[in-house]
Amino acid sequence: MSCPESNITSLEKGDILHQQVLASFPLCDLTEEDLSQNPQFCKLLSTLTQHVDSTGLTLTLKTELEKAEQKLQSQRRNWLQSQGLFQTLKEMIQEHCVKKHHSIVPPDRNMFYETMEKCLLVARCVRMLDPSDTTEKELPNILGLEPEHVLQLMPLEKNVQRMKQSLPHELEKHLKKKCLSLLCYYHPEWENESENLKCTKLMHLSKQVAKDKKSAESLKERCRENKILLQRQTQLYLSELVKCIKLLQTLILDHRLKIQTDLDKKKLEYFEGKCELVLQKIKTEMVEIQLDTYTPDAISAHRKIREKLESELKFRQEEKQSVELKLASFEILGKEFQALAEEYGRLRREIEMKNWALKEFTQFSNK
Template sequence: MEILQQVCSKQLLPCNLSEEDLLQNPYFSKLLLSLSQHVDESGLSLALAKEQAQAWKEVRLHKATWLRFEILQRVIQELLVEYYVKAQDIHLTPEDKKDFVWMRARLQLEVEEQLKKKCFTLLCYHDPSSDADNETLKAAKVWKLSEVLVGEKQQCQDAKNQQKEQMVLLEKMSATYSQVLLRCLTLLQRLLREHRLKTQSELDRINAKYLEIKCSAMILKLRMEELTILSDTYTAKKVEVHRLIRDRLEGAILQQEQDLEKSRQVLNNYEVLGEEFDGLVKEYTKLKQATENKRWALQEFNKAYH
């Protein structure tokens, strides 16, 4: 799995796959591993990459040849421009014209001299400390300057490649850190819910105890208000009068209860007599009614004759 991740990071850069992705897709991982044996780091096939390398080599050779002729042409143009400028500024004598003919004869030496000056200028630009060196030392440094520049160019290219790899690694690490942060956030949410459920029962118990104490305090406060109202309403004199009234009422109630008890005893005695007593009561009632009727008739008779 580590080998496949290295292949993806170097040869298959567009495939930004994590270890989890590779584990979840084993056949796709095998396909990538097999594909990596036929392509290079740029994604080209090995045969095409070889042809491309050969083509670039030929291009560099042609470019070097072209640059060589281009440099010679520019140096010659500079010499000619310098001569024509001199011809415009001053009147050339036959002696100067002889010098020009002589210069054409030693053109190669002049070109070499111009190239040497340009090389020394380039050397001093690249290494300012070389300006104080003698000509022999400068020539030795110029001879190695191309190798130095190639080495520095390779270092720059290596630095760019390393930076590119670091950017890819940074992107992978950012994606990994994002996933880890999401997992941590999910875990924190779950822990928060569990902690809240555990503490909710304790919180409910505390709230219930608080409400119970608050209700008890409210009841005591209401009782105190009730006693305050009673104390303000009933003075000592009123309480004494109410006590006397209560004693009399209690005495009357006791007397009534005693009378009721006596009546119950008499009634019980009558009930002991049974049905004969009921007959006597009915007969007594009839006789009493007849007596009342006769008394009323007698009263009416007396009123009629008096």
């Protein structure tokens, strides 16, 4: 009694181990049957789960990769902040240009945007003329210009200071407007509400967006898991389908072909009987046609004529054979006999001609 229990326990442990290995390596194209047929390979994969993750990276490399990703994310955030600020300032300038063509703008605001535009343009030019440490410093400058040459085109210092003082307020106003637009896009039903209520709801928008993003990521992860499960099920289905096809081929070859001989024999007997029946029917039809066409006297007369013609034909065939034998015996004599035969034929014709002339002369004399 103890032996079966130990076997059941070992089987259960083996199934658990197989499931753990498949869960640890979801990207590998493996099945439980592969692992059960290769226990040493299964043990190797089980040992590797302590040193690598589900993607195949070692733990040390995964730690270094996470640090590099964190550093990359930090640099990316810094770049996005500066790029976002730059794009926001460009949008403010573009909106000002559009507004200036459709309405009258106060001179101070016009001066503010012109100063900001010049400052951005000079900053871009200076950045292009002052490459970073990652580029080659031996490259010649554009048109021989230096950053100091471009800095001379900066607006007046007092205009720059005024622009810097007003910039935070204008920037905050523009960003607030964009945030409210984003809120109305995210919740169109809030568009007709008051600005204060919109600002209050705007404070909770980031949490809601983060919640929706988390939900979308969970759905994405679930889709990925379902995709992996679907691939495994598809592989299992295909393997079972191949087994069914092989079993069906075995049934066709081993069972159907055995009765094929008997089936062919029955078909042959059936067609033979059918052909015999058709022949008997043809003979019956021929007899009926003869009975409908000829009387008994006509049939007997035809039989006598047929017998006479057959006897005459037999006689002529025998005569033909005898003549052919004589001709063959004459041909043995060669060309000399042929000349003699021609001379004999000429003499026979002359004799016949003279006999005819003599007969005609005799008849004329008697008259």
